[in-house]
Amino acid sequence: MIKPRQRRLLWVLAGVVLVATAVTLVLRALDANVMFFYSPSQVHAGEAPQGAAFRLGGLVEDGSVRRAGTAGGGVQVQFVVTDQVQRVAVQYQGLLPDLFREGKGVVVAGTLLPAGIFRATEVLAKHDENYMPPEAAKALKDAQKDVQRDVQRDVQRDAPMDAGTRP
């Protein structure tokens, strides 16, 4: 015979087990479906994963959009995403969104092929013409910052040498 207190304890235990299972499932699902964002500079630095899907963002380089003729149903397209420091070639099979433009911001989702080409499964450019996806804006800004830092470091490194060689 189960006493009311034991019964309540059983209920609580059942509840805890249920919640724990739910949380585990949610976290596993989250873990499996999270996509990280990388800029072209990060891709060149080898920070992006090989084989796993991630998002890449920046500007569509002017004059880089090429179509593969009628091969692949005529919807295969290549373009270059740049953060104005580094460039990554992107391959995509499908219709481009209305707001996809050369010189405008874009975010693409897909995987990096061993050859260093990014195969996109999704192209996101779904806002108004002046809109810049925050990720793409950040990629551009970070790349600029890196360049400036490098320049500054070079200047600082060079300065004492200059001073020393001066008579």
Added chain:
Amino acid sequence: MIAELGVFSMVLSLIVAFVLACLPLAGAQLGIRSWVALARPAAALHCLLSLLSIAILTWCFRAGDFSVLYVAANSHSELPMMYKLTAVWGGHEGSMLLWQVMLACWTLAVAWRSRALPPAFVARVLAVLGWISVGLLLFLLFLSNPFTRLVPAALEGKDLNPLLQDPGMVFHPPLLYMGYVGFAVPFAFALAALISGELGAAWARWSRSWTLAAWGFLTLGILLGSAWAYYVLGWGGWWFWDPVENASFMPWLLGTALLHSLIVTDQRGAFRSWSALLAICAFSLCLLGTFLVRSGVLTSVHAFAVDPGRGLFILCFIVAVVGTSLWLFAWRAAALGQGGGQFGMLSRETLLLVNNVLFSAAALAVLLGTLYPLALDVLSDEKISVGPPYFQAVFLPLVLPAVALMGVGAVARWKLGTWAEIWRRLRAALAWSAVCAVVLVLSNGRLGPRISPATLLGVTLGLWCVLSTLAHAWQRLAPAWREGQGWQRLARQPWGWWGMLMAHAGVGIFVLAVSLADGLESKRETSVAQGETVELAGYRFRFDSLAPAAGPNYDAQRAQFSVRHGNEQWLMYPEKRVFRAQTMGLSQAAIDSGWTRDVFVALGEPLDEAGSRWTVRLQIKPFMDWIWLGTLMMALGAGLSLMDTRFRVARQRLPQRAPKALQERLS
């Protein structure tokens, strides 16, 4: 001059809202009758002034007053009149003003429809709504004033975002906001009940009608938004688990839970504090949704303005509202929420509790997926996104059991049900669903296309919902029918019961349609030259010709496709539009809607200079219209339930039942 009048009416509106927020609340606490009596006139005046300010903004748009910054940014002299008027809520400032005006209208509706409620209680409800209005008006006046002047005035406007130039956009924002803001009313009722101590069955009954109304509007608003994504965005889908969609969907999920828990509080007096907590959380999620959509922290079509100051204000506002209400809840609910009828393991109460737990968990899972990228961005400067697979993996296992138990909950008895009775009432529906499932499994791939187990499960579940709802209706009406009194019996059923049947059947049809539309869809992205034919799932699309066409403010390339299926043949005209003011391209898909399938053709872009070869997206979506039908039935169900006389009778009887202490204090 007229724009300054708009600012002036907003300032007056703020003053009235402040009076509405303070005096009636103080009057109800201190027992000052004249202050309590102030609530209704103040609510009416507040609503009038708010309506005046939005009317002035509309006038500015109608007149094309480009010396007003917001008008210059969102309108254009060539814009058709209808879109000039809807551009009022096409941008950030105007849509926030619409939010505030909607709130003022709901406040007036509460003041008007609750004359039979205890005056002190109504005063508290209106005061809480007044406080929310004060917060919004401060935001409007200091951080997002739609009447800000542009000096010197622009010669021409920048035009409304072409994506928003669609008839669906005329109704989507107002309806969605009616729903969003409508949840402020159950929230205010919950807070008023927590303050006054009237957290009981009567409170639940008053709250129910308002929750039903808000939920119905929110359902319609989400429906229109989703239909807009399908018809205008031309991506060939109708739900993308986009953060903005989630922002409207989370309050809907909690609203659904609230609707059902209020039934228990109303009928049995149980789940009181739980209902109050749900009301608080549902409105908090509405505010959070506004924050997500309006602060620009999310990547979305809706993120008009990226202004950290605005985001910070809304965030502080949320913290203030949620903090105060949860503090009040923690302080009062423990004492007030006790009581209510006991119930057994198998009873309608238990089943409704399961519904509540599942829907709340689903809302939480969606919230986690929506906020996780933001939290990570703030904490670690890492940009991530959570894809639709997460939402499907987490959401479906939580909501499908709730859908499966829906039919059982509707027939289970209050207090204590028996398996035998439930089995007796549902065995026919269960048997028919099982037969359909078996037939589907056996015939799979032989008669039609092969369908996946997930589709099969969805179809069976949808059928089960519809059949169990029909069985429920039949069992209540059949005995009288046999005695020849069917019509009288039919007419005697309460509206609430009809509403429940309608909404539950709608859920079934929705599940059925989603399973078929997503499980059996065929799509193809390819290129086609003029005169060529491409085939998809037995439909043959021939690209006949391409001709220029001019709209009021855009130039279009209009393609003609002749589509042949079996013996039928018809023409479809997808367009590629270029808007003159923004030189932005927009493809207008051609959709042939039918009872059994939608045929969808969208133009991509030309592959050569002459435009003889284009990329196209072709789609066949079976039973797509039934998705809209199912959703519409849910909203209609809410409307039918609202007509229930039980809500009205309760209003007339309640003054006598008001707590004695309250009456003494007021006399």
